[in-house]
Amino acid sequence: MNRPVLVRREQVLRGGQPRSFAIGLVVALTIGIVLLLGAGHDPIAVYERMFVAALGDPDSWSVTLNRAVPLGLAGLAVAIAGSMGLWNIGAEGQILAGAMMAAGVARIGEGWPGPVLVTAILVGGVVGGSLWALGPAVARSQIGVNEILTTLMLNEVALRLVQWLIHGPWKDPDSFNFPLAPMIPDHGRLPVLFGRAHVGVLIALVVIILFAIAVNRTAWGFELRVAGSSGATARYAGLSLERKTATVLVMAGGVAGLAGGIELAGTADRLTEGISNGFGYAGIIVAALALMRPSGVAAVALLFGAVQIGGQSIQTMGVSSSVSTILQALILFGAIGAGVLSRYQIRLIPGDPGGDEAKAEAS
Amino acid sequence: MNEASLIGLCAASVSFGALLYLAALGEMVSEKAGILNLGVEGMMAMGAVTGFMTALEFGNPWLALAVAVAAGALTALLHGWFTVVLGAEQVVSGLSLTILGLGLAAYLGKNAVGRPPGAVLAPVDWPVLSDIRWIGPVLFQQSPMVYLSVLVGVVVWFILSRTRTGLALRAAGESASTADAAGHSVVGLRLAAVAVGGGLAGASGAYLTLSLTPQWAEGITAGRGWIAVALVIFGAWKPGRVALGALLFGGTLALKTRLQTFGVDFSPILLSMLPYLLTIGVLVAISIRARNRPSPAPASLGIAYRREER
Numbered sequence: 282m283n284r285p286v287l288v289r290r291e292q293v294l295r296g297g298q299p300r301s302f303a304i305g306l307v308v309a310l311t312i313g314i315v316l317l318l319g320a321g322h323d324p325i326a327v328y329e330r331m332f333v334a335a336l337g338d339p340d341s342w343s344v345t346l347n348r349a350v351p352l353g354l355a356g357l358a359v360a361i362a363g364s365m366g367l368w369n370i371g372a373e374g375q376i377l378a379g380a381m382m383a384a385g386v387a388r389i390g391e392g393w394p395g396p397v398l399v400t401a402i403l404v405g406g407v408v409g410g411s412l413w414a415l416g417p418a419v420a421r422s423q424i425g426v427n428e429i430l431t432t433l434m435l436n437e438v439a440l441r442l443v444q445w446l447i448h449g450p451w452k453d454p455d456s457f458n459f460p461l462a463p464m465i466p467d468h469g470r471l472p473v474l475f476g477r478a479h480v481g482v483l484i485a486l487v488v489i490i491l492f493a494i495a496v497n498r499t500a501w502g503f504e505l506r507v508a509g510s511s512g513a514t515a516r517y518a519g520l521s522l523e524r525k526t527a528t529v530l531v532m533a534g535g536v537a538g539l540a541g542g543i544e545l546a547g548t549a550d551r552l553t554e555g556i557s558n559g560f561g562y563a564g565i566i567v568a569a570l571a572l573m574r575p576s577g578v579a580a581v582a583l584l585f586g587a588v589q590i591g592g593q594s595i596q597t598m599g600v601s602s603s604v605s606t607i608l609q610a611l612i613l614f615g616a617i618g619a620g621v622l623s624r625y626q627i628r629l630i631p632g633d634p635g636g637d638e639a640k641a642e643a644s
Numbered sequence: 645m646n647e648a649s650l651i652g653l654c655a656a657s658v659s660f661g662a663l664l665y666l667a668a669l670g671e672m673v674s675e676k677a678g679i680l681n682l683g684v685e686g687m688m689a690m691g692a693v694t695g696f697m698t699a700l701e702f703g704n705p706w707l708a709l710a711v712a713v714a715a716g717a718l719t720a721l722l723h724g725w726f727t728v729v730l731g732a733e734q735v736v737s738g739l740s741l742t743i744l745g746l747g748l749a750a751y752l753g754k755n756a757v758g759r760p761p762g763a764v765l766a767p768v769d770w771p772v773l774s775d776i777r778w779i780g781p782v783l784f785q786q787s788p789m790v791y792l793s794v795l796v797g798v799v800v801w802f803i804l805s806r807t808r809t810g811l812a813l814r815a816a817g818e819s820a821s822t823a824d825a826a827g828h829s830v831v832g833l834r835l836a837a838v839a840v841g842g843g844l845a846g847a848s849g850a851y852l853t854l855s856l857t858p859q860w861a862e863g864i865t866a867g868r869g870w871i872a873v874a875l876v877i878f879g880a881w882k883p884g885r886v887a888l889g890a891l892l893f894g895g896t897l898a899l900k901t902r903l904q905t906f907g908v909d910f911s912p913i914l915l916s917m918l919p920y921l922l923t924i925g926v927l928v929a930i931s932i933r934a935r936n937r938p939s940p941a942p943a944s945l946g947i948a949y950r951r952e953e954r
Binding site: 287316320424429437603604609610611617 | 742
């Protein structure tokens with residue numbers, strides 16, 4: 282009996298990443314067709330509506346771009362850490378922490394002039410996110426506490442902190458006892474570029490480009506990538522990993538926190554418990570599809586923004602919004618599969634699965 | 645605070661504790677074999693929705709439970725296929741599984757929202773024992789899932805620490821190449837562990853919709869899958885300690901809705917942070933102690949194994 286095994290290709294297939302991405306998309310859309318047919322919808326009509334709502338005209342582009350901002354920044358927050366081999370699973374919590382700090386600033390600075398207030402809100406977001414990542418950063422760099430688990434746990438803590446704030450201390454007295462925080466002042470909102478797209482789109486793009494340059498083109502980024510690919514090599518080269526680990530995680534938190542500030546001042550206008558709405562987790566998928574490279578994050582985030590906005594639009598057709606959630610996860614699974622196959626090929630080798638014969642051959 | 649409400653709190657701690665325990669045991673088995681599955685929340689949701697819908701359709705709670713277990717295991721095997729067979733990143737695959745499971749559950753259960761349950765796992769009434777003061781209502785008037793979770797805990801402990809299969813499974817999680825060299829199929833062991841983990845998460849979800857809160861609504865799992873992930877760490881990958889942790893964390897879930905009746909002026913929302921904060925505390929403690937003694941975490945946890953590259 283022949284046994285299939287994965288064998289590393291001598292050369293990685295060219296154009297591997299965009300191609301796996303496309304395969305992922307095709308796989309997801311195909312399974313989506315099955316799901317839609319199963320629920321009695323016309324898949325073509327649904328996909329057409331999704332496309333039009335997300336990318337059909339400048340107005341829909343503006344909404345999609347707005348959505349790509351938190352996805353891209355969260356993806357960047359994961360990718361920055363990822364380029365050093367660290368897992369920042371905490372973008373969700375860092376976005377929330379950024380939004381909380383930004384909302385706090387908006388409360389204090391109500392009387393400040395517009396430009397000052399907007400800047401302060403965004404800086405507040407960065408500071409909030411950085412502070413939220415500080416604990417895991419120090420714990421990881423000083424005593425080696427696994428950052429995957431600490432950042433993950435802190436997501437849940439941040440969510441409850443937001444809930445507590447809007448149910449308690451920050452509840453709007455004019456909200457008829459609904460758990461709603463007050464709106465931020467009008468002059469604290471982000472200026473609009475076109476349609477509904479706000480200036481956060483430009484800010485996010487600049488931040489992503491800066492980090493892409495820093496990671497790919499500077500000595501600092503080179504050290505980061507060396508540390509990411511081999512901690513031992515980095516230590517041998519005399520790099521101080523402790524400090525780098527801590528800085529990188531705090532920076533990642535700051536980037537995610539910026540997304541929280543932008544969401545508050547750009548789209549949400551008030552602190553809500555859904556202000557992050559899973560952006561932090563989607564950011565992990567974005568970063569994974571971008572192969573943890575900051576330079577790839579923007580394009581993936583745009584695609585995911587389109588899928589999300591398109592997915593919201595089909596609710597009016599009676600299609601569950603969960604379809605877009607499912608599509609996002611399937612894109613990733615499809616892409617992971619295709620990504621593996623661009624680096625490995627399946628070969629059949631003779632032998633019984635797990636049998637003695639196969640072992641003898643392998644060893 | 646009176647006696648009845650205190651008994652109610654203890655009983656609810658046990659009920660919630662069992663819910664967390666089932667899912668955490670599953671995650672523990674998976675992690676013991678070296679596979680971190682962050683998809684618990686998604687697998688739980690799949691079990692919850694399939695269990696509830698099977699009960700609606702067929703009216704048999706045990707069939708519903710079986711379907712939920714199968715659904716959880718199948719969902720988990722997707723993670724298994726990508727991480728064990730293809731060697732993909734476990735963190736990314738697991739989180740995607742959570743997103744996929746939550747989405748799929750919402751999609752499948754669209755027409756079940758708000759409907760009364762087709763069947764429930766009714767509490768067991770033990771002869772004599774149920775009537776004992778205090779102990780009766782807390783321990784012997786519970787859903788069958790509570791007793792099942794204890795049984796599963798014992799079985800998992802026995803298999804992991806007293807059988808050759810368990811030894812092989814732990815070897816796959818500690819040092820996959822050693823397990824392979826010893827003649828075990830690392831892929832087979834890991835896939836089996838992932839499937840068991842998913843099945844138990846599915847069972848936990850079914851417990852939710854067939855017994856604890858017999859209804860289906862999107863988001864009904866409410867982050868309890870994450871508590872289960874935390875619980876494994878809190879319990880240092882040991883079934884007994886995980887059980888104690890489950891009672892403690894279950895207690896915080898039970899206390900959350902009861903703070904006001906006890907006249908305690910403390911925000912239930914802040915209380916619900918406790919499991920996560922305690923787990924972070926345990927993580928830090930483990931790392932500090934790891935300077936002198938080995939960490940209780942399986943050494944190969946999260947690392948893909950490809951025989952051809954060892």
